[in-house]
Amino acid sequence: MFERNIYDQYGFHCDERWQLGSYEGFDAGGHSYLVTPYSRQEDSMLIQFEWAKQLHNAGVAEIAQPVNTVGGGSVAKIDGAQQLVFMLPQLDERRAGEFLTEGGQLAHIHDVSHGWVPNVPDLNYLGQWLDIWERRMGQVESWHQQVDARRQKNDFDREFLYTFPYYLGRAETAMQWLVEEGREPLLQSYDGSINHTRFSNQSWFATNERTTQVKLPLEFVYDHPARDLGERLRAEYREGRFEDGYSFISEYQNGRTLSQGTWSLIGARLLLPLTYIETIENHYMNEGTHAENRSADITNFERELAQEERYLRYTAQCLMEHLPSTTAGSWFTRRNFA
Template sequence: MGVPGMFEKNIYDQYGLYCDEKYQFGQYEGFRSGSRFYVLMPSLRRHDHLWVQLEWAERLKGRGVPQIAELVTDTAGNMVTRVDGVQQLLFQLPEEEDRSGLSEGEALAMMHEFGDGWVPEVNDLHLYGRWLSFWETRMEQLEAFHHTIDQRLQKTAFDQQFLYTFPYYLGRAETAMQWLVEEGKEHTLPPFHGTVNHTRFKPGAWMAADENRTQVKLPLSFVYDHPARDVGECLRYCYEQDDLAFETEFLEAYARGQTFQPQMWALVGARLIFPLTYVELMEEHYLNEGTNEDRTKTDEVQFEQLLEREERYMQRVSQCLRDTLPRSAEGHWFMRDRSFVQ
């Protein structure tokens, strides 16, 4: 938040819009101007990334995918504008009501179908067929963190928990990578069969300004990958939050638009087994160590919560894979001891 009145002044000076009411859309700041709603998002990618994501958005809108936010340029025609001291992008949320009647699962299946094969010429947005290399790199970084922390003479409570739990999560990551190769057969994926996905899809990932404007999709979250990415991340959220009702609803709705093939489930399984939440927490903590004491306390709480739900989470994952891939998901994949929580 800037100085009271400064945000409104920035918006008027840069875009010629009056800010009638400010909103918080999740982690993003937004506002209403008349009957229209807007949201600001930090500009984190290069312009060539943005052009690809905006092109995807236009194509999806042209194919009938509802409720996609539209970029607004400033009065000088620039896409990126400094607001509250930060380089940001402004998106207008759709004005019309969502009359499609589609659930999140059905709308996601439609996006995956219509976005099939739109390969970007931007490497950072092209994640299809690259999970194994990404996961290996991230685990190598965590191993480096582990070595550094182990050498410290003074260790925090977070450090101690990291040292204690890392061997288990390293084993889980290695299992995920083995599953990705042996069951998911990532190396056999046909080229150009990826589609428009999201960086991290979960229930409620699409923004809602009010009850009539649901499922608003933000182009900055778009990446190119296998549909198993979105499905797997949605299930990860459901299993971590114990929301099995949404899991059932989501899968049934998605299946009305897309067929679940065995390789799809195998790739979903690899994502679920890979300990992404743990990896992200360790990365955030140690890459930003010492910058914010309040953040350190928050990280400690999140770590404890993650450990508390680990056993239940893996039970959900193993059951999911036994249901969908009974021959592949037999005991040896899930027999590793998980009784490390103190």
């Protein structure tokens, strides 16, 4: 069915099928293609495709390019689902110039896409952090009240009730920092660039030994560059890779200087207990549908809590280095992490 759909919709004869993580791929006519789910409104998707073309024209290497169907459409029914097909970059597309490092390439993306404001709201996150954080923490607080009122509580409930006050304080500190130090309310529409939904060391993927930083346009959003940098550092610190985070920032700053304002926004993102929020959301939003996973949920929760000291120690170390006057006397720099 897959091969037939590909031929009918795109005119390609599949020479070979393969798997890349959760994605299906295939080779045809000397090119490699990736099949991905269709997850956004069409107007948003078309803007992401236009961004991909503009970035490619600006010299950004290894961007997967969308492929239209034989009828000129963007979406096709493949294996019973609406999906997209992207052509992966060829081996010789990689530039041998100054942007070979991952941090350098990200700096180049942020630089050339500065001010590319989308005309659809669901791709534009610039200036929206405070509203989003308040809304998500409000939901977590609502769950806390509901769980506290329960007669019967399981292990996850008890751990949630015990840890919530600390994480609420963390979130409030992050939001205060965002407004007072990051000055998010003062950001202008042109202060943003192309970012990723959640940038980590796995956002760009390898298809072979030479194309190792392939970028998928469906990950593109518009926001302040601090989004990508903060989320990359969060991912590194949570995995205990402080030096990798330091190296990445050094690579980035070889191509683009970071201002104190940007570091303040990065600091706000790092202080926000996002992994904790997501753990609580995932559990209570699905509480009635996955009772059999309660044991796994509490195990994951305990793992998250165990990583917290190291994560906050790395965050404090980073912010004390880059924002020494701002962090002086802050509670997270005074804490004993022994």
